[in-house]
Each structure stands twice: as structure tokens, then as C-alpha cells.
Amino acid sequence: MQIVDYKTGKPKDAEKLDAEGKEQLLLYQLAMKQALNKKIDNLQFYYLDNNTEVNFLGTDKELKEMEEKTIERIQGIQEAAKSGHFPPKPSQLCGFCDFKEICEFRKV
Numbered sequence: 001m002q003i004v005d006y007k008t009g010k011p012k013d014a015e016k017l018d019a020e021g022k023e024q025l026l027l028y029q030l031a032m033k034q035a036l037n038k039k040i041d042n043l044q045f046y047y048l049d050n051n052t053e054v055n056f057l058g059t060d061k062e063l064k065e066m067e068e069k070t071i072e073r074i075q076g077i078q079e080a081a082k083s084g085h086f087p088p089k090p091s092q093l094c095g096f097c098d099f100k101e102i103c104e105f106r107k108v
Contacts (some may be wrong), residue, residue, distance in 0.1 A: 002042040003028050011047035014054045019062070026058045026066045033063070 005025055012021065025043040032038040045054045058066070080086050090107035100106050 001032070001038055001040055002044060003032070003040060004044045004046055007045050007047050008049065009047075011050050011052050012045070012054060013052075014056065017045075017054055017056070019065070022056065022058070022062070023066065023069075025056075026062055027070065029058045030063050030066050030070075 003025060005028075022043075025045070029040045029043055032040050040057065043056055043058065047053070088103070088105035090105050092107070094100055094103070094106040097103065097106070
């Protein structure tokens with residue numbers, strides 16, 4: 001079984017794909033393994049701009065790190081929900097936010 005993520009952004013090659021760049025597909029691989037008991041044979045980013053692909057498969061170490069990172073994020077969200085405090089995290093994504101015109105923290 002293969003999971004493909006189609007990308008419209010600038011194509012990357014396998015050597016430049018770091019752990020952060022692999023996160024999305026690693027999370028999908030982890031979910032398929034844990035929630036659906038499905039074995040994934042390949043993960044692929046397919047770049048539409050030039051019809052190239054980058055193939056890889058998460059190692060046991062990468063999947064364990066992804067699991068730990070996901071649990072940390074969930075716990076952080078739960079703690080923030082208890083306190084009602086969700087601090088702003090300005091980034092390049094601010095340009096896509098529905099509140100960008102009124103947000104004092106926006107980063108444009």
C-alpha cells in the first residue's frame with residue numbers, strides 16, 4: 001500500500017527532505033499502522049509542477065519520534081484548553097488566516 005501526497009509547491013529532492021518535511025506522511029503512515037493495522041510499503045510526495053516524485057518509508061525510529069511528537073502536541077493542546085490560554089504563533093501561514101486583517105500578531 002502506498003500513500004501519495006500531491007504537492008503544488010516548489011519540488012524538493014530526496015536529499016533535501018528533512019524530518020520536518022516528512023512529518024505529514026510519517027503521521028499518515030503511523031495512523032495507518034496504529035489505527036487501521038495496515039502496512040505501508042511506500043510514502044510519496046508527487047510534485048505537480050514538474051511531475052517528479054520523492055519516495056521514502058518511515059523507519060521504526062522516525063515513527064517512534066513522530067508518535068512522541070504527536071503526543072507532546074496533544075498534551076500541549078489539552079493544557080492550553082484547560083487554562084484557556086492559546087498564545088499566538090505568527091508565521092508565514094498568517095497570510096492565509098481569515099483574521100489576518102484584524103490580528104495584531106500577524107506576520108505578513
